[in-house]
Amino acid sequence: MLEHGGNIDLALQHFGGHLEDWIDLSTGINRQPYPVAPLSSRHWTALPSRSETISLQEAARQAYGTRASIVALAGAQAAIQLLPRLRPPGRARILAPSYNEYASVLRAAGWDAADAADLKSLAGADLAVVVNPNNPDGRRHEPDKLLALLSCVGLLLVDESFVDAVPELSLAPEAGRSGLLILRSFGKFYGLAGVRLGFALGSDADIDLLAAQAGPWPISGAAIAIGRRALLDRDWVIKTSARLDRDSRRLDALIQSQGWAPVGGTPLFRLYDTGDARAAQARLATAHIWSRTFSERPGWLRLGLPGEEKEWTRLAAELAR
Amino acid sequence: MLEHGGNIDLALQHFGGHLEDWIDLSTGINRQPYPVAPLSSRHWTALPSRSETISLQEAARQAYGTRASIVALAGAQAAIQLLPRLRPPGRARILAPSYNEYASVLRAAGWDAADAADLKSLAGADLAVVVNPNNPDGRRHEPDKLLALLSCVGLLLVDESFVDAVPELSLAPEAGRSGLLILRSFGKFYGLAGVRLGFALGSDADIDLLAAQAGPWPISGAAIAIGRRALLDRDWVIKTSARLDRDSRRLDALIQSQGWAPVGGTPLFRLYDTGDARAAQARLATAHIWSRTFSERPGWLRLGLPGEEKEWTRLAAELAR
Numbered sequence: 001m002l003e004h005g006g007n008i009d010l011a012l013q014h015f016g017g018h019l020e021d022w023i024d025l026s027t028g029i030n031r032q033p034y035p036v037a038p039l040s041s042r043h044w045t046a047l048p049s050r051s052e053t054i055s056l057q058e059a060a061r062q063a064y065g066t067r068a069s070i071v072a073l074a075g076a077q078a079a080i081q082l083l084p085r086l087r088p089p090g091r092a093r094i095l096a097p098s099y100n101e102y103a104s105v106l107r108a109a110g111w112d113a114a115d116a117a118d119l120k121s122l123a124g125a126d127l128a129v130v131v132n133p134n135n136p137d138g139r140r141h142e143p144d145k146l147l148a149l150l151s152c153v154g155l156l157l158v159d160e161s162f163v164d165a166v167p168e169l170s171l172a173p174e175a176g177r178s179g180l181l182i183l184r185s186f187g188k189f190y191g192l193a194g195v196r197l198g199f200a201l202g203s204d205a206d207i208d209l210l211a212a213q214a215g216p217w218p219i220s221g222a223a224i225a226i227g228r229r230a231l232l233d234r235d236w237v238i239k240t241s242a243r244l245d246r247d248s249r250r251l252d253a254l255i256q257s258q259g260w261a262p263v264g265g266t267p268l269f270r271l272y273d274t275g276d277a278r279a280a281q282a283r284l285a286t287a288h289i290w291s292r293t294f295s296e297r298p299g300w301l302r303l304g305l306p307g308e309e310k311e312w313t314r315l316a317a318e319l320a321r
Numbered sequence: 322m323l324e325h326g327g328n329i330d331l332a333l334q335h336f337g338g339h340l341e342d343w344i345d346l347s348t349g350i351n352r353q354p355y356p357v358a359p360l361s362s363r364h365w366t367a368l369p370s371r372s373e374t375i376s377l378q379e380a381a382r383q384a385y386g387t388r389a390s391i392v393a394l395a396g397a398q399a400a401i402q403l404l405p406r407l408r409p410p411g412r413a414r415i416l417a418p419s420y421n422e423y424a425s426v427l428r429a430a431g432w433d434a435a436d437a438a439d440l441k442s443l444a445g446a447d448l449a450v451v452v453n454p455n456n457p458d459g460r461r462h463e464p465d466k467l468l469a470l471l472s473c474v475g476l477l478l479v480d481e482s483f484v485d486a487v488p489e490l491s492l493a494p495e496a497g498r499s500g501l502l503i504l505r506s507f508g509k510f511y512g513l514a515g516v517r518l519g520f521a522l523g524s525d526a527d528i529d530l531l532a533a534q535a536g537p538w539p540i541s542g543a544a545i546a547i548g549r550r551a552l553l554d555r556d557w558v559i560k561t562s563a564r565l566d567r568d569s570r571r572l573d574a575l576i577q578s579q580g581w582a583p584v585g586g587t588p589l590f591r592l593y594d595t596g597d598a599r600a601a602q603a604r605l606a607t608a609h610i611w612s613r614t615f616s617e618r619p620g621w622l623r624l625g626l627p628g629e630e631k632e633w634t635r636l637a638a639e640l641a642r
Contacts, residue, residue: 002537004368004537006367006368006370007370007371008367008370009370009371009372019363024367027368029366029367029368031366033362033365033366036362036365041354041357042340042515043515044354044357044513044515044516044547045350045352045354045512045513045514045515046327046329046345046350046514046515047325047327047348047350047508047514047515048515049327049328049329049330050328050330051330074395074517074538074539074540074541075538077536077537077538078536078539080536081534081535081536101536101537105536108533187368191366192365192366193366193367193368193538194363194364194365194366194367194368194369194541194542194543195365195541195542195543196395196538196539196540196541212429213402214402215398215399215401215402215422215426216323216325216398216422217395217396217398217514217517218395218399218517219395219517220395220515220516220517220541220543220544221515221516222515222516222541222543223541226365
């Protein structure tokens with residue numbers, strides 16, 4: 001398995017404690033999740049019906065501001081797993097550094113997958129992958145810059161897993177254009193990664209292909225019920241976006257005392273150059289705060305935002321020691 | 322989308338009523354489900370960890386009586402979706418009549434997929450598919466007969482989606498043999514199809530391949546928590562198997578009055594030759610009882626077992642009219 005955040009087993013194994021003692025900041029998952037209401041038993045017992053699935057997809061269309069074809073999948077990751085089969089294997093170029101699953105999944109399926117350093121270098125690729133805003137460095141690309149790529153790549157995949165709190169960057173309103181495929185994650189912004197829900201938006205042909213590969217019941221009844229309710233709750237989105245924006249600046253301010261250089265981030269996580277991330281991670285881990293390191297970038301430490309006030313207090317106390 | 326049970330939308334559309342008015346007997350999903358205990362919030366919020374996934378898979382191994390490699394997927398259907406990629410496309414032969422997704426998924430991935438009338442005709446296939454006991458006719462194959470096939474096919478896929486209540490038919494204790502892959506469904510016997518959980522058991526190499534295709538987080542935190550608890554509950558399995566056995570004979574007895582010829586079945590569903598299944602379906606549907614027809618077999622009607630006593634009463638009343 002590739003290096004990922006959320007690998008809390010590793011934290012427990014190396015630094016002890018019980019699962020419930022840990023504050024897991026190793027991911028970009030919102031730690032003040034959308035509240036899960038009690039589910040009716042039907043969501044557990046019955047196969048999700050076509051009309052329920054359609055009503056979830058309609059809610060997602062509304063939330064993301066698009067009329068394009070859409071398919072609900074078990075997380076953005078599930079779409080990544082299917083991506084290599086949307087086109088015959090060819091040249092894939094991935095704007096780097098970014099989420100490591102793309103190169104891995106594409107290579108395993110016979111693609112020539114390599115990193116690209118800038119948007120320009122994506123030109124000519126059969127498949128170009130851009131994560132916007134980017135994980136882990138928060139790099140942002142304006143929609144018109146990305147749209148300009150459409151004419152010079154086969155398929156442009158824009159992974160918008162972290163776009164919810166910066167919706168002005170989203171290309172969702174342009175979804176449906178031929179050669180453009182957009183992935184949205186439900187679990188990160190809504191803080192419900194265990195639900196396994198995400199969406200792909202694109203041309204009718206591409207979404208039909210993805211839906212056929214995913215099969216008739218790719219997501220759970222719970223994902224449909226929870227996702228639908230959350231996606232239609234505009235008040236929560238607005239309140240949460242404002243809070244994440246505030247809190248991400250609060251984290252940067254808190255970190256200043258450490259002399260770690262801010263590299264970038266999104267409202268869901270921040271990236272710092274610590275000089276020695278393994279040492280920084282180990283130090284936070286003694287206080288049972290877990291963070292994300294990157295073996296290929298030994299200085300980088302990524303931190304999600306603490307949730308409740310007591311988590312901020314614990315982080316501040318450890319940083320002040 | 323192919324013809325499936327559980328298509329309750331269609332029932333509502335053609336015969337009216339509200340969702341909660343209907344008794345859905347169009348599937349083989351147990352209508353007295355395993356009780357879902359309240360979930361801790363972590364199962365919703367966090368990415369499923371490796372150790373949680375492993376503990377679910379260990380519970381499944383114990384329940385199914387195997388030490389072989391195993392992977393948890395979003396239903397047996399999710400394994401079927403990945404099946405065409407386990408081997409290079411070749412000749413697939415499916416013991417027919419059976420679950421229609423096999424031929425469809427294999428053909429879409431470039432396989433030469435065709436029906437076979439008996440076990441002998443599967444010989445020479447690169448991939449042989451047997452559903453045991455079979456859906457929809459309940460046909461049973463003794464384990465030694467299936468094992469004998471291993472030497473004359475490339476890969477033998479045994480779909481044991483309906484085997485839980487007739488465990489003496491299961492090949493799970495033989496899983497791990499090269500060329501043998503077994504699918505298990507969680508949702509049918511446990512009555513929790515909306516959870517989306519199933520397992521593939523097989524050789525290390527095949528299970529590694531399936532796991533790589535499925536990606537790091539194919540099932541939800543809820544599926545892990547609910548599945549683990551249910552699979553370790555032997556008392557419930559024993560009690561439920563006995564009840565399903567009783568109730569399947571009760572349904573056959575109830576149907577006798579109709580003059581429908583019993584074709585076969587499993588403890589989770591029964592198949593009858595009604596002469597005119599569309600008419601029989603329409604008649605039951607006026608009482609808001611939904612059933613499964615098969616366009617290629619116009620006489621066949623498949624009925625799952627009613628759950629609570631009041632469901633039996635409603636079915637009996639409609640049949641007595």
